[in-house]
Amino acid sequence: MIDFLSQNSLFVVLTVVLAIWLGILVYLFRIEKRITRLETELPKSNAQEERGV
Amino acid sequence: MGLRLLLGVWLSIVIILGLALPMVAQPQQWYDFPIIPGLEEKARILFFHVPTAWLAVLAFLSALYYAVRYLRRKEHLDDIKSSAAAGIGLLFCLLATLTGAIWARFSWGTYWNWDPRQTSIFVLLLIYGAYFALRSAVENEEKRASLSAVYAILAGVTMPFFMFVMPRILASLHPEPLLNTEGKVHMNGAMLAVFLSSLAGFTGLYYWMWSLQVRSQKLLAHHELARGGHSRD
Numbered sequence: 680m681i682d683f684l685s686q687n688s689l690f691v692v693l694t695v696v697l698a699i700w701l702g703i704l705v706y707l708f709r710i711e712k713r714i715t716r717l718e719t720e721l722p723k724s725n726a727q728e729e730r731g732v
Numbered sequence: 733m734g735l736r737l738l739l740g741v742w743l744s745i746v747i748i749l750g751l752a753l754p755m756v757a758q759p760q761q762w763y764d765f766p767i768i769p770g771l772e773e774k775a776r777i778l779f780f781h782v783p784t785a786w787l788a789v790l791a792f793l794s795a796l797y798y799a800v801r802y803l804r805r806k807e808h809l810d811d812i813k814s815s816a817a818a819g820i821g822l823l824f825c826l827l828a829t830l831t832g833a834i835w836a837r838f839s840w841g842t843y844w845n846w847d848p849r850q851t852s853i854f855v856l857l858l859i860y861g862a863y864f865a866l867r868s869a870v871e872n873e874e875k876r877a878s879l880s881a882v883y884a885i886l887a888g889v890t891m892p893f894f895m896f897v898m899p900r901i902l903a904s905l906h907p908e909p910l911l912n913t914e915g916k917v918h919m920n921g922a923m924l925a926v927f928l929s930s931l932a933g934f935t936g937l938y939y940w941m942w943s944l945q946v947r948s949q950k951l952l953a954h955h956e957l958a959r960g961g962h963s964r965d
Binding site: 681696706 | 747750772774776777780781784820823824826827830831834835837838937941945948949951952955959
């Protein structure tokens with residue numbers, strides 16, 4: 680792998696691009712997780728509010 | 733939706749052009765890139781690595797701006813905006829470090845050699861890592877916001893020193909000083925156009941990621957406030 684990348688510099692740049700997108704994806708997944716948590720917790724608290732708890 | 737779609741298309745075109753346009757010794761066509769001595773094909777990294785460092789700077793300055801605003805107005809939303817910006821700054825600082833290390837492996841023969849550029853970005857990572865350690869250590873919301881605003885201002889003030897000054901006052905293997913006596917990458921029109929398009933695209937991406945983070949944190953804060961209110965009742 681390292682030998683291949685040493686001989687094909689363009690793929691080093693491609694690896695860099697993929698690393699950046701991977702980082703951005705991880706970040707988006709974290710936001711998604713927070714929103715999912717809110718989506719599951721909000722209906723519960725709304726129901727509690729309706730019952731006057 | 734339209735703007736986000738445009739951003740996706742824009743960045744896809746930047747990636748394709750950055751990777752696919754030919755690099756030749758004597759550029760003849762408008763789309764030819766010049767060969768940068770000492771870097772060759774690896775010079776294309778500047779279309780992607782430099783914008784990550786640029787976004788880190790932009791985000792840290794933005795964190796500083798909202799931290800000042802928080803201290804002046806004491807509005808919780810400013811704290812959310814400041815911490816969201818610092819988070820994205822830390823992410824892109826990490827990505828700049830990582831992509832720089834990948835490049836270093838194939839240019840310098842090692843991922844890490846404590847070059848002034850690497851050392852200064854490492855210090856920046858520690859500074860902003862400590863910012864989040866501080867945030868998680870303080871339970872009281874107001875105290876946490878005030879302390880982290882002061883810290884974000886101090887960190888933001890030192891950031892230009894680590895990002896721009898330190899790597900330039902010490903001898904470095906980073907490409908700029910190696911290329912020529914002026915220490916600059918000589919880009920032609922095509923290269924500059926792709927580079928500036930990439931900077932613009934990444935800046936748009938930063939704004940999108942930041943607003944997503946702010947919106948979700950705002951919702952979470954409202955939800956926790958409402959839940960706290962109910963449990964107190």
